[in-house]
Every structure is written in C-alpha cells, then in structure tokens.
Amino acid sequence: MVLGEVCNSMRRWESCVPVGQRLNTLGITGSVDLDAFWNLVKVQDGIDRGETIVGRTGLTNHFAVLLEGIACFSTQHEDGARQIYAFHYPGDFLGLHGFVFPRTAEPSEVQALTSCSIGTIDRDALEQAMQRHPALGRALWRAALTEVSIFRQRLVVSRRPALQRVAYLLCEQLVRLGDDERVIPLTQIDVADAAGLSVVHINRVFQELRQLGVLSKQRLIEVVNKDRLQELAAFDPGYLDPGEALSQWDLRIDE
Known part of the structure; x- marks a missing residue:
C-alpha cells in the first residue's frame, strides 16, 4: 500500500508527520509536490534491530526513506570493528549515495539501530515524477549536500x-x-x-x-x-x- 493511502489512517499518521517535516526542510512545501511524493512511497514494516536495510549493492531498483526508527550508515571492517558515518532519523533518505551514483561499489550499508519501517520508491517512477515536479529533484540534491557536509565535518x-x-x-x-x-x-x-x-x-x-x-x-x-x-x-x-x-x-x- 502506498504511503499516501496509509497516511489517511490514524495508525500511520504519526510516522507521516516527521517525513513531512523533513520534506519541508528540503524544500518540498507545495501540496501538489507533497502528494506526488506520498503516492510514490510503499511502506515496508517489520525491520528488526541489527538488520541491513540497504546493502552494499544498494536497493537495485528502489530508493528508500526512513519512516520509523533509527538507522546508521556504516562500514564493517575486517577486524569486526564498525565505523558509523551518519545516523538516520525518520524522514531521512537511505542509501542516497547509491541512488545518485548507482554504479558505486562502496563497502558500506545502512543498518537498523532500532525496529524500523521504511518506504520504498521505484527509481524509474521517481525520475518520472521529478520531470513533473522539479522540487522533488531539488530535495534529493539538498539532502545529498547535507549528507556530504556531515561526512566532511566528521573528518574535521x-x-x-x-x-x-x-x-x-x-x-x-x-x-x-x-x-x-x-x-x-x-x-x-x-x-x-x-x-x-x-x-x-x-x-x-x-x-x-x-x-x-x-x-x-x-x-x-x-x-x-x-x-x-x-x-x-x-x-x-x-x-x-x-x-x-x-x-x-x-x-x-x-x-
């Protein structure tokens, strides 16, 4: 079921609010653009703590947004040590680097730190939607720039x-x-x-x-x-x- 439909139910309304707030900060403020985004998202529940949400090869034909829970973008080193690059909260896009650079082979993944729910978006459907709603594309770039800034600041x-x-x-x-x-x-x-x-x-x-x-x-x-x-x-x-x-x-x- 798409998120645009489940947001009409009280059961899922709370999970829609932080996503909507995050989209607003990324520049998606018009109701038409918001509706276009909601209608792309299909809900996936039941992701347990410790489970990999986005693997090293990324979501092949899909893009993801975190709806509920907390996740992290990290790498597992050969000695078993984990390096966390960024934390993800509801409303964050997951595996954004893999979406912008689909051919990348980075040894990193997005892992659930708590029980999580995500929304998946078909890549082709998103690209088609961005042709009609440029605000969606600008939002992705804004999110990507913020993610890069966090990585750079971590190095500093x-x-x-x-x-x-x-x-x-x-x-x-x-x-x-x-x-x-x-x-x-x-x-x-x-x-x-x-x-x-x-x-x-x-x-x-x-x-x-x-x-x-x-x-x-x-x-x-x-x-x-x-x-x-x-x-x-x-x-x-x-x-x-x-x-x-x-x-x-x-x-x-x-x-």
Whole structure:
C-alpha cells in the first residue's frame, strides 16, 4: 500500500508527520509536490534491530526513506570493528549515495539501530515524477549536500580531543532531532563507533560529561545543559543546512 493511502489512517499518521517535516526542510512545501511524493512511497514494516536495510549493492531498483526508527550508515571492517558515518532519523533518505551514483561499489550499508519501517520508491517512477515536479529533484540534491557536509565535518572533528569530538557529535544529534529534544536515542556503543573511540574510552568521556553537568546521570543519553555542551564542542550547526540558494535551481530531468 502506498504511503499516501496509509497516511489517511490514524495508525500511520504519526510516522507521516516527521517525513513531512523533513520534506519541508528540503524544500518540498507545495501540496501538489507533497502528494506526488506520498503516492510514490510503499511502506515496508517489520525491520528488526541489527538488520541491513540497504546493502552494499544498494536497493537495485528502489530508493528508500526512513519512516520509523533509527538507522546508521556504516562500514564493517575486517577486524569486526564498525565505523558509523551518519545516523538516520525518520524522514531521512537511505542509501542516497547509491541512488545518485548507482554504479558505486562502496563497502558500506545502512543498518537498523532500532525496529524500523521504511518506504520504498521505484527509481524509474521517481525520475518520472521529478520531470513533473522539479522540487522533488531539488530535495534529493539538498539532502545529498547535507549528507556530504556531515561526512566532511566528521573528518574535521576527528582531529579534535575525544571530549570535544563526542560533544560535537551529540550537538549534531540534538539539531537533527529538533530543538525541543534533550534525549538522544543512541547507545554509548553507537556514539563510540561514530567517534572512533573504544568502549572503555567512550565510557570515560561520558563520565566526564556527567561530572561537568552536561549529561544527566541516567543510563540514557540525556542532555541537561545544552549551552554548556555547545560551548565544549565549539559547535556550529551551519553545515547541517545547505542554504536557500539550492531552492532557486531550475532542475530538469531529460529522458
């Protein structure tokens, strides 16, 4: 069943809201463009924690959007260590790099960190829709630029001390989750794999952040002093917004 139909039911309305909000930030604000997107999406439920959502070869004939749950874009190294490049929340496009560059052979995948639901979109149908609705194409490029900015910032921050590196990563998640959020729904192991730290080291960093009054003493990652966290990280959220210039692009898909 397509998402445009299930969004009319109360059972799935909550999962549609964050997707709609994400699309709005990407420049899809018109009702006609939104309806065109909803009608492309087919819901796939029942993805368990730890399951691969988008494999190394990508979704061959489909593109995906996360509807519910949390996922990550990562690589599994030969020694078993996991490197997380980015976290995905509802409304995020999954395997975007593989969609833009379908012939790529990168050894990375999108993995579910919680139980997830996704929406799949046929590639050919999406390309046809972008001919009629250029806003859809601009949204994909805006999402791609944001993803690249996150990867680039991760490289910049990787040279900083562990405390500042982790603080920066937590600040990024707060922005991604929304201004009102204070609980980051990740585990310390997830953060360690994203920051390039061992479990022992990340535990020490979290203890220090609690001692500094930045995090609560609960097991979950709850930020109690956002201003102090941003100060420790020297955080600048500008890289998470590609700006308004892209919305003026006249993007056309030729057959």
